[in-house]
Amino acid sequence: MTDLREITFGTIDLDALAGTAGRVAVFVDGERKLGRAARRVNRLTRGAVARAVEGETWEKKAVGDVVSLAFPTGMAAESVDIVRADRRMTVEAARKAGAALARLAGASAITVLNEASARMAQVALGIALRSYAFTDHKSDKGKLPAPARMLTNKPEELEAAAAPLLAAASGVLFTRDLVNEPANVLTTTEFAARLEALRDIGLEVEVLEEDRLAELGMGALLCVGQGSVSPSKVVVMRWKGAAGAPLALIGKGVVFDTGGISLKPASGMEDMTMDMGGAGTVAGVMKAIALRKAPAHVVGMVGLVENMPSGSAVRPGDVVTSMKGDTVEVVNTDAEGRLVLCDVLWYAQQTEKPAAMVDLATLTGACVVALGHENAAVFSNDDGFAGAFLKAAETEGEGAWRMPMGKGYDDLLKSPVADMKNIGGRPGGAVTAAQFLRRFVSDDVPWVHLDIAGVAHLKAGNDLAPKGATGWGVLALDRLIRDRFETPEDAA
Template sequence: MALVELRFLAPDPDTAIHHAGRVVVLAESELPLAARPLDRRARGALSRALASDRWSALAAGEGIELAFPAGIEASGVMLVKLARAAGPADLRKAGATIARGLKPEGALVLAQGVRRLPLLVEGIALRAYDFAMRAEAPKAPGPVALMVADPEARTKDCAEVLHLAEAVHFARDLINEPANVLTTGTFADRLLALRALGLDVEVLDEAQLAELGMRALLGVGQGSDSPSKVVVMQWKGADTPPLALIGKGVVFDSGGLSIKPAGGMEEMITDMGGAGVVAGTMMALAARKAAAHVVGLVGLVENMPDGRAQRPGDVVRSMKGDTIEIINTDAEGRLVLADVLWYAQERFQPTAMIDLATLTGACVVALGHENAAVFANDDALAGAVLKAAEGQGEGAWRMPLGPAYDQLIKSRMADMKNTGGRWGGAITAAQFLQRFVKPGTPWVHLDIAGVTLPPGETTLAPKGATGWGVRTLDALVRARFETGTSA
C-alpha cells in the first residue's frame, strides 16, 4: 500500500559491516570495491558465492542470499547479479529482487557505481507493495538505504520514479479493493481527493447522465443500488487540445441477468481496472507537473441482477444516438465506454483518445497474461503506445480491426448488437467501440483483461493487481503529448 522508505547514504565501509539487517551487493563476475571490506570480515564468504555454480546459473537481476554470515552483523547478505552495462529490464528486476521479502530491519544496498540508478530504485519501489485487510496488520518492511556517491543528487534523480511508483500503487489499491468497500460512490470520492495535487475533478451523477443521453451506460447500472457516475479529471499543464484517457469502471461485474459462473466471480472486483489505471496515470501526471493537457474520464457502474436490471433483448439508445440490442448483459463494459468515448469527444474535442478496459475473456485466450491487446485506427498512435509499453517492460501486442468483423455485431432490429459471439470476441468488442469514435480522431483501445490480475506474482508486483498501464501511459505522454513533442 505505502511506498517503502528509501534513503540515500554516503559510502562508508563500517556502515555495511555493522548493519543489522540485510546487506545487498550488486555484482557480475567479481565483487565491487565497495564490498571487499565486507567480504574480508565475512572470511571470503561473498567471493566463494560468486565462484559457485549456483551463481553462474543465475539470470541477470536474480540473487542468492547468505544467511547470518560469520564476522559481520548483518542478518544476511544478498548477492544480486547485475552487469555494469545492465539495461532497464535487468535494473528493474534487480530492484524487485532486493524488495522481495524485505524484513522489518530493512536493507542496505551497496549501490556505488550503478548506472541509471533510478531504474533500480523504480524496481524496488514497485515490488515493495502489499495489499492486506487482515485483522493483524503485517509488519511493515524497514527502510532501504542505498549507499551512493553524492546522496543529495541521487535523491533528486530518483524523485520522479518514486512519484510514478506511488501512482502505480494507487491504481493497484483501487483495483484490489473489494466491491463492498470500493462502491461507485467511494471510488468517486477517492478521485475527488486528487484535487489536492492540482487536478480539476468533477463528478456527474445519474440525473446529469440521463440529461446527456447516456442510456447505454445507465442501462448497465440500473440493477444496482450503487448509483452510476462519470468522473472527469483534468490536468491542464499546457494550452493545447487534450489527450483523452477513458477507463471502464465496473466496480463489480456479476454479469447481470446473463450471470457469470460462480467460480472466479470474486475476481470481478477488478473489472474497474481500466478506470484504476486512468486514475493512477492522472495522479502521476499531476505529481510531476507534466507539461501536457490530459483529461481522464471514468464510467463508474455496478452490473447486478435484480428486478430493475437490463435484460437480454432490450434495446438502448446511446449518447451518440445509435441503438444497441442487448444480447448478453455480461458484455457491459463496451456500453459504458461507448457513452464516455462520445462524451469525451463532444466536450473536449481531444487530439487523441485511449481507452482501457478489462473488456473480454477472449483477449486472455488470445494473449494470456503476458500482453495487453492493442487495437487502433491510427498507426502512429498505436506505434507510440507499443514503444512506450516496451520501454517500461509492460507487454502489449497489436490486434487487427476490419469491416468484416462488423458483420458479427449486426442486429436485425437495432443499429448494432452488443456482442458478436464467441469467435474473435476481443476484436468484435473493439469494432463496437470504434463506432463511437468520430472520423479523424486518433484512437487506441487497450484490452487489459489478461494483464490486470495475473494468476500469480510478476517481476514487479506481488500476486494481485499489477497496475499495468500507468507507467506506459505516463511514458507515452512524456514522449508524444508534452509541450515541445510532436503528436
C-alpha cells in the same frame, strides 16, 4: 491505502557497514570484480563475498539475480545480498534486482550499495513495486516495511533520477489498491470519493451524477447500472501541465459484474471485483503525472457502474440510446463494459476535443483466450499512435500485442431492430468489442483501445508484483505521455 516503502538516498560510508542492520546489498559483475563497497563487505565477512561468487552457482545466475549470505560473520546485518550485475545492466534486470531484494527483505530494512548510480534508480523502482502488499482487510496486517537506503557516490543525481520513477510507482500502487478492493468497500460512491481526494495533489476532479448523465443522454452507460442500488457516475480528472488539446484516457469502472440478467457462472464470479481495472489504471496514471508535475495536458475519465440482476435491470433484447444518438440492442447484458465506454468516449470528444484517446477495460474473456496473461490486446485506428504505445509498453516491460480490425468484424454487429448489437458472437469476440467502440470514435481522433482482461489481475505473482492486481498499464501510459505528449521545458 498502500504507501510506498520509504526510500532515501545518501553517500556510502564504508566505516558504518559493520554496524548496519537489516539487509545489505552489493553489486558484483560477471567477471567477479568487487567494487569498494563489495571489497569492504568481503573483508568484514572474512572473504565470504569472494567465495560466493567463485562457484558454479554464481556462473548460472542471470544479471539481476541475487545470492544471499545469511547472518554474515563480522557484520550486524541479517543478510548480505550479492546482486549479479554488469556494466550494461538493462532496465529490466535492474528492476528485477530491486524486486528480488524487496521480496527477500520482507519488512526488514534494505541498504543498497553501489558506487555508480547508473540503473540504481531502476533498482529503487523495483524495490518500491515489489514491496507492495494488500493487507487492508486482514486482522494481522504484518509489519510495515522498514526504509530502503540507496547509497552511492552521487546521491543527489540518483535521487533526481528516481523521483519520477517513484511517482509512477505510487500510481501503480494506487491502481493495485483500487483493483484489489472488494466491491462492498469500493462502491461507485467510494471509488468517486477516492478520486476526489486526488485534488490534494493538484488534479481537477469533477463528478457527474446520474441526473446529469441522463441530461447528457448517456443511455448506454446508465442502462448497465440500473439494476444496482449503487448510483452510476462519471468522474473527470484533469491535469493541465501544458496548453493545447489533451490526451484523453478513458477507463471502464464496473466495480462488480455479475453479468446482470445474463448471469455469469458462480465459479470465479468473486474475481469480478477487478472488472474496474481500466478505471483503476487511468486513476493511477493521473496520480503519477500529478505527483511528478508532468508538463502535459491529460484528462482521465472513468465510468463507474455496477452490473447487477434485479427487477429494474436491463434485459436481453432491450434497446437503448447512446449519447451519440445511435441505438443499441442489448443482446447480452454481460457485454456491459462497451456500453459504459461508448458514452464516455463520446463525451470526452464533445467536451475536451482531445488530440488522441486511449481507453482501457477488462473487456473480454476472448482476449484472455487469445493472448493469455502475458499481453494486453491493442486495437487502433492509427498506425502511428498504436506504434507509439507499443514502443512505450516495450520500454517499460509491459506486454502488449496489436490485434486486427476490419469491416468483416463490424458486420457481425448488425441488429434487425437497432443501429447495432452490443455483441457479435463468440468468434473474434475481443475484435468485435473493439469494432463496437470504434463506432464512437471520430475518424480524425487517433485512438487506442486496450483490452487488459488478461493482465490486470493475476493468480500468481510475477517479478514486480505479488499475486492479485498488477497495475499493468500505468508505467506504459506514463512513458507514452513522456515520449509523445509532454511540452519541452524550453518551449514557448
